[in-house]
Amino acid sequence: MTRRLYSKIGLFLLLLTIIVFSMPSSVFAYWQWRRVYVMVAYDEEWESTALLSYGYSATTLARLLLSSVSDRFFMKWGVEFYPITDVFWDSYDYPANEDIMMDEAIDETGFVTGVTTVGYITVDVLVAFTDQEIPTIYGYCYGYSDRELGVVLVRHAYPSGVGQATDNVLQHELSHLYNTTDEWVRDFDCIMNAYGYWIDFPYYYEVPTALTTTNWCEDCLATIGANLDNWGDFCHGGGSGNIYPVPYQGRWIT
Numbered sequence: 158m159t160r161r162l163y164s165k166i167g168l169f170l171l172l173l174t175i176i177v178f179s180m181p182s183s184v185f186a187y188w189q190w191r192r193v194y195v196m197v198a199y200d201e202e203w204e205s206t207a208l209l210s211y212g213y214s215a216t217t218l219a220r221l222l223l224s225s226v227s228d229r230f231f232m233k234w235g236v237e238f239y240p241i242t243d244v245f246w247d248s249y250d251y252p253a254n255e256d257i258m259m260d261e262a263i264d265e266t267g268f269v270t271g272v273t274t275v276g277y278i279t280v281d282v283l284v285a286f287t288d289q290e291i292p293t294i295y296g297y298c299y300g301y302s303d304r305e306l307g308v309v310l311v312r313h314a315y316p317s318g319v320g321q322a323t324d325n326v327l328q329h330e331l332s333h334l335y336n337t338t339d340e341w342v343r344d345f346d347c348i349m350n351a352y353g354y355w356i357d358f359p360y361y362y363e364v365p366t367a368l369t370t371t372n373w374c375e376d377c378l379a380t381i382g383a384n385l386d387n388w389g390d391f392c393h394g395g396g397s398g399n400i401y402p403v404p405y406q407g408r409w410i411t
Contacts, residue, residue: 189235189391189392189393190231190235190236190237190391190392191234191235191236191237191385191388191389191390191391191392192237192239192389192390192391192392193236193237193238193239193281193282193388193389194239194241194275194278194279194280194281194282194389195223195238195239195240195241195280195281195282195283195284196240196241196242196243196244196266196268196273196275196280196282196283196284197216197219197220197223197240197242197243197244197284197286198243198244198245198246198262198265198266198268198283198284198285198286199215199216199219199243199244199245199246199285199286199287200245200246200247200248200262200285200286200287200288200289201245201247201248202248202287202288202289202313203215203218203219203286203287203288203313204245205288206218206288206313207219210315215243215245215286216243218286219240219243219284219286220240220243222286222323222324222327223238223240223284223327225324226238226324226327226328226331227239229328229371230331233373233378233381234381234382234385236385236388236389237389237392238282238284238331241275241278241280242275242280244266246261246262246265246266246285247265248261248262248287248289249261250289253289253290253291253292254291255291255294255297255310256300258285258287258289258291258297258310259285259297259300259305259308259310260300260305262283262285262308262310263283263304263305263308266283266285268280268283268308269304270282270283270304270306270307270308271307281307281388281389282307282308282309282331282334282388283307283308283309284309284311284327284331285308285309285310285311286311286313287310287311287312287313288312288313289312291312294312295311295312295314295326295329295365295368296309296310296311296312296326296327296329296330297309297310297330298310298330298331298333298334299333307334307388309327309330309331309333309334310330311323311326311327311330312326314326314368316356316364316368317356317360317362318356318357318360318362318364319356319364319368319369322368322369324371325348325367325368325369325370325371326367326368328348328371329348329349329367332348332349332373332377332381334387334388335380335381335384335385335387335388336380336381336383336384336387337349337377337380337381339351340352340374345366345374346366346370346372346374347366347367347370347372347373347374347377348367348370348371348372348373348377349367349373349374349377350365350366350367350370350374351365351366351367352365352366353365353366354366354368354369
């Protein structure tokens with residue numbers, strides 16, 4: 158009986174060892190991680206697109222995308238973007254301009270970086286989702302004044318030949334919060350690369366490379382890693398988990 162017990166204990170320890178060493182090291186490295194509290198805002202166009210195109214509420218679609226991108230940051234640096242509140246903002250339809258829309262989102266939500274609170278929690282970042290047509294841009298971050306620091310504007314993006322790419326836009330813009338800059342390099346696989354990527358038959362047009370990849374280049378990885386103190390507070394204990402299906406390139410995968 159004793160031998161059987163020791164045998165079972167030995168088998169359990171062996172299986173546990175296999176599990177531990179087969180899992181990504183980052184899962185165990187982040188027993189201490191950073192939580193960045195996010196105010197999620199959405200406008201009437203986003204609300205309509207979420208319902209008609211996806212069958213989701215505006216908040217569900219926004220949180221699905223934020224959760225997907227948060228997982229990418231967490232696996233690299235132990236950074237979790239945590240939605241703490243959802244608010245509606247009524248975006249101005251014309252003229253559609255990134256500066257006007259960002260200022261409008263700030264004014265209507267009353268958001269001020271490091272000042273706005275929800276209960277006893279200070280909100281770090283405002284992510285404003287829209288499906289308003291804005292010429293030449295898919296997203297926007299870092300305006301011309303301090304009041305726009307910590308604010309990200311994200312357009313719904315589903316370009317032909319690419320598929321659902323709003324999460325790419327969100328990843329790109331959140332990366333700017335950690336001092337990354339846009340790249341303009343042909344055939345360069347990086348989420349910060351705005352250089353045109355050619356979509357062939359039957360579309361024959363270009364989209365920013367950032368809409369076709371979720372990878373960071375080595376320089377961007379180093380820049381983000383060096384600026385993690387920009388946002389969030391340390392948390393301790395278990396890690397962050399994504400309980401939602403992940404939207405990627407027009408397919409829903411779990």
